[in-house]
Amino acid sequence: MYLEHWGLETFPYEIVPDLKFIYHSGHWREAMTRMMYAIQRRKGAAMLTGDVGCGKTTLSRALIRDLPQKDYHVGLITNPMLEPIEFIREILYQFGLDPASHSKHELLGELGGMMMKDFKENRTTILVIDEAQLLSPVNFEEVRLLLNYQFNDRFLLNLLLIGQPELRGIVRRIEQLDSRIAVRYHLGPLAPEEMAQYVRFRLGRAGATREIFTPDAFEEIYRQTRGVPRRVNNLCDMCLLIGFGIQAEAIDAAVVRKAIEDTAMPGDEPAEAEPRQEAAKLGG
Numbered sequence: 001m002y003l004e005h006w007g008l009e010t011f012p013y014e015i016v017p018d019l020k021f022i023y024h025s026g027h028w029r030e031a032m033t034r035m036m037y038a039i040q041r042r043k044g045a046a047m048l049t050g051d052v053g054c055g056k057t058t059l060s061r062a063l064i065r066d067l068p069q070k071d072y073h074v075g076l077i078t079n080p081m082l083e084p085i086e087f088i089r090e091i092l093y094q095f096g097l098d099p100a101s102h103s104k105h106e107l108l109g110e111l112g113g114m115m116m117k118d119f120k121e122n123r124t125t126i127l128v129i130d131e132a133q134l135l136s137p138v139n140f141e142e143v144r145l146l147l148n149y150q151f152n153d154r155f156l157l158n159l160l161l162i163g164q165p166e167l168r169g170i171v172r173r174i175e176q177l178d179s180r181i182a183v184r185y186h187l188g189p190l191a192p193e194e195m196a197q198y199v200r201f202r203l204g205r206a207g208a209t210r211e212i213f214t215p216d217a218f219e220e221i222y223r224q225t226r227g228v229p230r231r232v233n234n235l236c237d238m239c240l241l242i243g244f245g246i247q248a249e250a251i252d253a254a255v256v257r258k259a260i261e262d263t264a265m266p267g268d269e270p271a272e273a274e275p276r277q278e279a280a281k282l283g284g
Contacts, residue, residue, distance in 0.1 A: 002244035009207030013237035015230055017058040019065060021205050023198045023229075028059060031185045035063055035160060039072070039126060043182035044147055044155040047132075047171060048162045050187030053230025056162050059187065060128055063160075067126070073118050077129045080139060087139045091127060115149055115156040126158045133163035133170060140170070144177040190227035192218075198229065199236055213239075213251045220256035238263050 003009070012021070022028075031048060038046035050056045064074050075094035082090055088107045092099045092114070099110055118125045127146070129135070135143065149156040161167065165186070171178050190198055196218045203212055213221075217239070225231035238259040239251045248255060 002240050005244045005247070006212060006240060007207065007209060008203070011237070012202040012206035012208070013233040013240070015233050017061050019058070019062055021202050022058060022062055023201045025190055025194045025198065027188050027190075028055060031059055031187050032063065034183050034185045035059075036066075038160070038183035039063075039067070039124065039158055042124060042155055042158055044157075045159040045161070045177075045180045046183040047167065047181050048160065048185055048187060049165050049167050051165060051189065051228065053228045054187045054189055055229050056187055057130055060130060060160070060162050064128065071123060072126055073114075073123045074126045074128065077127070078131065080129055080131060080135045082139070084136075084138050084142060087142060095125075111146075112149060112156075116151070119151055119154070119156055124158060125156060126160065128160045128162065130162045131164075132161040133167040140174055140177065144174065144180070147177075147180050190229065190232070192222050192227065195222050195225070195227045195232060198232065202233075202236075211250070214253070216253035217251045217256050220253045220260070224256075224260050235259055235263070 003011070014021075035046055035048060037043075048056055048059070060076075064076065067074060073095065075091055075096075077090060077094060079090075080087065085102060085104055085107070088104065088111065089099055092107060092111055095111075095114060097110065097114060099107055101107055101110070115125045129143070143159065143161075146157050147155065147159060161171070161181075168184075168186075171181060196213075199213055199218070199221070200211075213236075221232060221235055221239075225235055235256070239255055242248075242259050242262065243251050243255050246255075
């Protein structure tokens, strides 16, 4: 499609998590530092929240990638909407086990045995639950009870809950779980200048050797997306496609407005204009 026109080797704005395109914004670095601290210090439980499209899932995958397998045993749950027994079975499966039992008591016994084995081998057991706001009340209780597995004042299971902003309120209402969350962070959108750097960074990763977006294009992109990375990706991808279609040499504000117009769905509300003094910081 547009790769040759813009001098790119690959598509820069795919919305699926790709660790090659991770941009280390200030929010991202702080979130990674806190979650890594919670894991390395075996704090028991940590929670990462953020709005849709702000990079929570990508961050969790980067975190898992950076943990040496010889020292950390990680299980990742991406769909927590399960019945309690199936939820426990899924935890075991994600830790590499294939339980045959349908008895909750036996499943928990198998999970406890695995955690003790990790402990004896000096491995840290980590359970990551993505989209944790979807956990049922019963499964939230199961998660809380898993934190009771301790030995010699050390948590045998380290829990990382990842979810949308409403997760904070849900956990707050479960006092016994809330009190065990040792580390928390809310991942916000990109600031205006960070967003411009993010757009350039991904282009560079895709092989770009020149500036493609103009400063006024960055202003329009930020006003429309508010710096949410997934929205930025979607809009920038459409800008490159439209720019290719009209054989533009660069993406300016007019191309961005055309992309916004072409991607608007019926009933969409137009984005509120950002103050000019804030938008003027972009692209410098």
